[in-house]
Amino acid sequence: xxxxxxxxxxxxxxxxxxxxxxxxxxxxxxxxxxxxxxxxxxxxxxxxxxxxxxxxxxxxxxxxxxxxxxxxxxxxxxxxxxxxxxxxxxxxxxxxxxxxxxxxxxxxxxxxxxxxxxxxxxxxxxxxxxxxxxxxxxxxxxxxxxxxxxxxxxxxxxxxxxxxxxxxxxxxxxxxxxxxxxxxxxxxxxxxxxxxxxxxxxxxxxxxxxxxxxxxxxxxxxxxxxxxxxxxxxxxxxxxxxxxxxxxxxxxxxxxxxxxxxx
Amino acid sequence: xxxxxxxxxxxxxxxxxxxxxxxxxxxxxxxxxxxxxxxxxxxxxxxxxxxxxxxxxxxxxxxxxxxxxxxxxxxxxxxxxxxxxxxxxxxxxxxxxxxxxxxxxxxxxxxxxxxxxxxxxxxxxxxxxxxxxxxxxxxxxxxxxxxxxxxxxxxxxxxxxxxxxxxxxxxxxxxxxxxxxxxxxxxxxxxxxxxxxxxxxxxxxxxxxxxxxxxxxxx
Numbered sequence: 001x002x003x004x005x006x007x008x009x010x011x012x013x014x015x016x017x018x019x020x021x022x023x024x025x026x027x028x029x030x031x032x033x034x035x036x037x038x039x040x041x042x043x044x045x046x047x048x049x050x051x052x053x054x055x056x057x058x059x060x061x062x063x064x065x066x067x068x069x070x071x072x073x074x075x076x077x078x079x080x081x082x083x084x085x086x087x088x089x090x091x092x093x094x095x096x097x098x099x100x101x102x103x104x105x106x107x108x109x110x111x112x113x114x115x116x117x118x119x120x121x122x123x124x125x126x127x128x129x130x131x132x133x134x135x136x137x138x139x140x141x142x143x144x145x146x147x148x149x150x151x152x153x154x155x156x157x158x159x160x161x162x163x164x165x166x167x168x169x170x171x172x173x174x175x176x177x178x179x180x181x182x183x184x185x186x187x188x189x190x191x192x193x194x195x196x197x198x199x200x201x202x203x204x205x206x207x208x209x210x211x212x213x214x215x216x217x218x219x220x221x222x223x224x225x226x227x228x229x230x231x232x233x234x235x236x237x238x239x240x241x242x243x244x245x246x247x248x249x250x251x252x253x254x255x256x257x258x259x260x261x262x263x
Numbered sequence: 264x265x266x267x268x269x270x271x272x273x274x275x276x277x278x279x280x281x282x283x284x285x286x287x288x289x290x291x292x293x294x295x296x297x298x299x300x301x302x303x304x305x306x307x308x309x310x311x312x313x314x315x316x317x318x319x320x321x322x323x324x325x326x327x328x329x330x331x332x333x334x335x336x337x338x339x340x341x342x343x344x345x346x347x348x349x350x351x352x353x354x355x356x357x358x359x360x361x362x363x364x365x366x367x368x369x370x371x372x373x374x375x376x377x378x379x380x381x382x383x384x385x386x387x388x389x390x391x392x393x394x395x396x397x398x399x400x401x402x403x404x405x406x407x408x409x410x411x412x413x414x415x416x417x418x419x420x421x422x423x424x425x426x427x428x429x430x431x432x433x434x435x436x437x438x439x440x441x442x443x444x445x446x447x448x449x450x451x452x453x454x455x456x457x458x459x460x461x462x463x464x465x466x467x468x469x470x471x472x473x474x475x476x477x478x479x480x481x482x
Contacts, residue, residue, distance in 0.1 A: 061385055062386075065385060096386075100387065107379035107382060109380070109398055119399070121389070124389065125387060170386070170387075173387060
């Protein structure tokens with residue numbers, strides 16, 4: 001296995017990401033009050049919580065889609081970026097390039113074929129040889145069962161297929177960390193399974209992932225760590241069996257109850 | 264009906280169209296579109312000074328008659344020591360005018376591309392410039408084809424104003440032959456017919472372009 005084999009995560013272990021005291025406000029609305037995250041290589045972290053609790057904002061801060069107002073983010077081997085101080089563009093970009101986001105609405109490029117969507121980053125940004133990027137993309141597509149769709153345009157694919165392409169597009173960048181922002185929320189119920197299956201396989205291969213999700217059963221199955229957020233703070237975190245079956249905090253218990261018995 | 268005049272006047276007019284109207288339209292449109300992109304990007308740059316300049320430019324161009332703009336450049340500038348020949352004067356005036364209108368079209372087209380496309384570019388490591396070039400503009404192009412086609416068709420007809428600063432084009436040929444033969448009705452209707460055919464060709468070109476760019480939009 002080459003170190004850049006796109007079918008496998010970077011072979012490392014130990015702490016990958018440390019984020020401390022992340023804060024973010026939009027106007028008067030303080031979305032993140034103080035968030036700490038510690039993620040080891042190969043770990044799957046499920047971020048759960050009611051809507052508006054700041055889960056998605058955490059992901060977006062890690063990927064540089066939002067700039068936190070305060071707190072630090074550090075990846076292994078990189079600088080600890082302190083958002084309380086002045087952050088240079090270079091520092092911000094160094095964080096962005098460690099992770100890749102899978103969006104709720106896929107956000108595939110509608111004017112490019114499936115294959116072109118996937119090789120865009122490797123070829124245009126990472127400047128890898130096109131032939132190599134295409135070969136990798138084809139192998140990744142085959143693995144998610146979409147080999148024959150390589151020359152289709154996104155609008156010819158179902159939502160589940162589009163999301164699998166979205167996952168492959170992120171994988172092709174060979175990031176240290178995969179970020180999933182409610183990856184199945186926009187899907188018809190019968191298409192959710194095919195996407196979750198892919199994510200589960202990635203978990204088994206020890207990709208490091210943070211998943212914002214409302215699928216608690218799925219979180220319990222794949223996550224090594226569940227982080228329950230509410231009101232911009234982490235209310236409770238720990239092993240999924242503990243947080244989701246025997247929550248210590250009343251707020252967690254109410255949330256889990258509501259999702260298990262919505263009526 | 265004077266069939267002979269119709270026939271003999273047709274060739275000078277068509278010639279005026281081919282060496283005047285059409286190259287004037289195409290050159291001005293290409294230059295105008297390039298300037299329009301700059302103005303549109305200034306407006307959405309988020310830099311108050313740049314956006315202000317762009318807004319002022321669009322306001323002046325759209326708020327004043329094209330004929331006045333043309334006259335300022337050709338008849339006005341010589342009085343401050345800047346004399347420009349008819350042809351370049353026309354190109355400058357029409358380019359600046361097209362840019363004013365096309366800038367607003369391009370701005371709206373760029374803003375119509377969903378924010379998620381910018382974010383997708385960001386997450387795969389693209390700079391804003393690269394995202395604009397590879398992700399946003401191709402999609403904005405499709406949206407802007409119909410309104411830009413309107414601008415171009417208007418421009419083709421507006422180039423007849425260049426006859427007033429002595430540029431040899433379709434309408435100036437018509438005027439000269441009409442003055443000579445005194446057959447105003449016949450010759451001006453003939454000129455109108457030739458403009459109309461030009462625009463019909465352009466309209467079908469627009470449809471073909473829209474079809475070709477169709478894959479550039481989400482369905």
